[in-house]
Amino acid sequence: MGSVSTRKIKPRKSPSVKPNFCSDGGQSGGLVENWQELAIAKLGEEVRSNRALRVFLDSCVKCGACTDKCHYFLGDGDPLNMPVARQDLIRGVYRRYFTAAGKFFPKFVGALDLTESLLEDWSTYYYQCSECRRCSVYCPFGIDTAEITMVGRSILDAVGIRQNYIHTVLDNVNRVGNNLGMIGAAIADTLEGLEEDVLEETGVNVKFPLDDTDADVLLLVPSADLFAEPHVDGLIGCAKIFHQQGIRWTLSTEASEAANFALFIGDDEKMQQMTRHVRDTALKLGVKQVLVGECGHAWRVASSYWPDITGNGLTADFETLHICEFTYDLLRKNRLQLDRSVHNNKVITFHDSCNVARGSRMGEYPRDVYRIPRALLQAACDNFVDMAPDTICEHTFCCGGGGGLLTDELMEVRVSGASPRVSALEDVIANQGVTHMAAICAICKSQFRSVLPKFDLDMNMIVSLHQIVGDAVVLNSET
Amino acid sequence: MSATFAILFYLAGLILICGIVWKVLSYARIPVRYLLPIAPAPQSSGGVALRILREALFFESLFKANKWTWLFGWIFHYALLVVLLRHLFFVTWSIEPWVVMLFFPGDVAAWLMIGSLLGLLGRRIFVDRVRYISTVSDYAMLILILLIGITGVVLRYRVPVDIMATREFTLGLMKFDLTDLPRNVVLYLHLASVVALVAVFPFSKLIHFPGYFFSPSHNQKYPTAKMKDLSR
Structure with missing residues (x-):
């Protein structure tokens, strides 16, 4: 793959590119008031009803096989465009609220509180994934970032962050x-x-x-x-x-x-x-x-x-x-x-x-x-x-x-x-x-x-x- | 000390078994709603079995992804297997000749295991992408297994331990008839790290072992098209 420009991490772009979101969602045209509670509840619902998601969130060993496979990462070197890093935006939250290790030792296992700035990252990086599954071809466990992106987007939708283009369509x-x-x-x-x-x-x-x-x-x-x-x-x-x-x-x-x-x-x-x-x-x-x-x-x-x-x-x-x-x-x-x-x-x-x-x-x-x-x-x-x-x-x-x-x-x-x-x-x-x-x-x-x-x-x-x-x-x- | 280790072993074993059973049952209970295999996907159950075997035995996808990670990862897993087989000596009721024959390959495998772990640790530290995605627990896991390997090698070559007495102890554990564990700090360290590894297994990324078999990406198949002839 000699033709591809980068496999090294570059600094994250700031501000990073985001899609336009609908202005009709939520109470004041955006994030709903009890968004955190809603988002965590929705994630809980998903991990209890979607085996693929649960297995994918649990099984990643951070081997790094996927890290240089995403076309967006190869294009811009943004570390959060590495598939595993993109997954970790949700995996961290799953660990924090739904696993023993994340409840008791959050720092140790990379568990993340669902803060507004993390939600910002979701709304950026789950819309810099085209759900193309290229990374999953190289994953030893077949972890499919597309599934995780879909769940991320569905949670964003539930809290009032709805991407304009998709919803217009x-x-x-x-x-x-x-x-x-x-x-x-x-x-x-x-x-x-x-x-x-x-x-x-x-x-x-x-x-x-x-x-x-x-x-x-x-x-x-x-x-x-x-x-x-x-x-x-x-x-x-x-x-x-x-x-x-x-x-x-x-x-x-x-x-x-x-x-x-x-x-x-x-x-x-x-x-x-x-x-x-x-x-x-x-x-x-x-x-x-x-x-x-x-x-x-x-x-x-x-x-x-x-x-x-x-x-x-x-x-x-x-x-x-x-x-x-x-x-x-x-x-x-x-x-x-x-x-x-x-x-x-x-x-x-x-x-x-x-x-x-x-x-x-x-x-x-x-x-x-x-x-x-x-x-x-x-x-x-x-x-x-x-x-x-x-x-x-x-x-x-x-x-x-x-x-x-x-x-x-x-x-x-x-x-x-x-x-x-x-x-x-x-x-x-x-x-x-x-x-x-x-x-x-x-x-x-x-x-x-x-x-x-x-x-x-x-x-x-x-x-x-x-x-x-x-x-x-x-x-x-x-x- | 013998009693302490006995309790720790029972406890860790219980956590391991219950934890894995609980995890596996929870995976099995959650539905897979759609067809999610990664193409090119097999179209028969035999094909699925073959795909899973290739992945589980040869780490085929990882091989496509990154040769160094594959090399270190593959060597580590097989070396670990051989090392574990060598330890059958401590849990078989009689001393079987074939178990004794595993001593030499086991000794070699121990070195390979340590070497490959160092390789994996090196990647985690020196490859910027892998460093970025690593959490403390990822390093801790590697270091814990390294500790098991290194203390094992030290027991083998530098601070010899009475293996017959150790064997009596482990067989005693299995018969609920406790005997004395040889007094040896390195052995204590070796066993304590094994206990720790066994106990965290169900709560950590080590769950990838049973977890993999539930991955719809590899365990599903596509139906085959039957084409009707409509042209005239």
Whole structure:
């Protein structure tokens, strides 16, 4: 990992970068009066009801394996961005109030009183963690900082410190059904526009059906796919594949959001509510399959949380697949007709999105989650290269904007967090002439589009995987 | 002194057993709400067993993380195991030849154990990241185990102790039939630090030993996808 800038601790930044918080929480627009009591009670509730948290808080031996693995630490050297130090902000409180050692010998075991300044650190550093789980790959006990960050955020929420960006998104979902607050008419309008664009460009009438009750397949995309660049090109790619294969598919105005930001703040209730909403819509439409589009944490939620939220009913009523699993199945059966020559002038690399690479599965074998996206890119383009081995697959670096950090006021953190990934990218640009980096996550794509220019790289380097595949799809004339 | 140590041993043993049972039961009682394995995760129970074995026996993740910590940590744990096996001499009713055969490997392991502990202590002191995350108890734990190791080596080479009499004492403990512990300050120190280690086990980070097996990151599996054919 020679390309990464620092593994040494630097002084803590002061003041450190914080997200904006909602002004409507609590009694005076912020911290509630009995916050300390509430926070400790909530932590107690969590350690008594969440085995992962309890085991993670107890088991850490402070071996230091994780200390140089977080992209935010590698970017800025802030000691509290070392995963174990970030965990210790809660571990110390757990020890102080819930363990014998911390009650009787707090100094000796590093137990911490929950003071207002410690809560400040929580609200800073639990929002400088993208819940990407990279550290947990190296932990001998699999201690997962993401779980601890989620709990930290849920406690902050309970005492009135609610991060503005995540809650704005959640309010949109609640009100309209998607993160961006796009109403049904706007979606229909956008899709019509896409049909015209594709017709103009290819001369083929590729459909973008909406709320089609005859459909076999519901495509559940992150709402960014409906308009943002390069996300929308991925959606177009999917539509071309469906068209070529003659598959009856649809998007939905009801379930117009794959993302589930409730995961980021450990809000079980909201996460379950959104999941049930998708399930109900799929049942109403009567589809046989739900395909989850290019959104990292959406696939984590779908593959890891849906079955437990809805019981086995979900898998009994319809199948849930990742869009890459779906496309790969076509490829494997030699059904995809691709013209690779369209990409002759490109050299493509792949950014494994953290939530997919470390929090989900694909296909039939454990490593299919890395193999399938690469197989798709290699099928569509002759020139594919991987970045350094310690920066891909389970070792992948987060883009720097995941976990609810994709907001402007955190730009400084986002840029420094992106730097480990970008230096790996710069290596393959310099040595292997890479021109494009494909991703399968809406947050990754938005983040790289914003931060690549800060490293003097072209924002158009970042592309959707299904854009690369879709561009190579050979379209039959009218069907 | 013999009576004091006898009481301490019984007490520490009781704390250890009750503490671990209590911890394990409390872990087992708390639910895991979702699938939380760290990918790439196995998709069969055999795969899960293999993953846990690789971690428990070879410290696979730690190996990926940091070669020095892995080296010192791995040597320490295995050396400790061999040293513990060497001490079977003190708790087996008859003197088994295979236990006596463990004397020499045990002696070597004691040195390896001390060396690796010094390595771990060195990392804690000299690597700024590890120093930052260390609390007093982290140093204390290393020093306590070092003390056990060093007093053990001193008893072996410098201040010999009547091991047959010591054996009588430990077997006596097991039969609730107390005999005299040899008078030896180093032995007292050795035993006192062992008692301390055993007693703090359930309340300290040493609980990582049973705790690890409850980590959903490594003990869960993903279901395998079954793909329906919808293209026509």
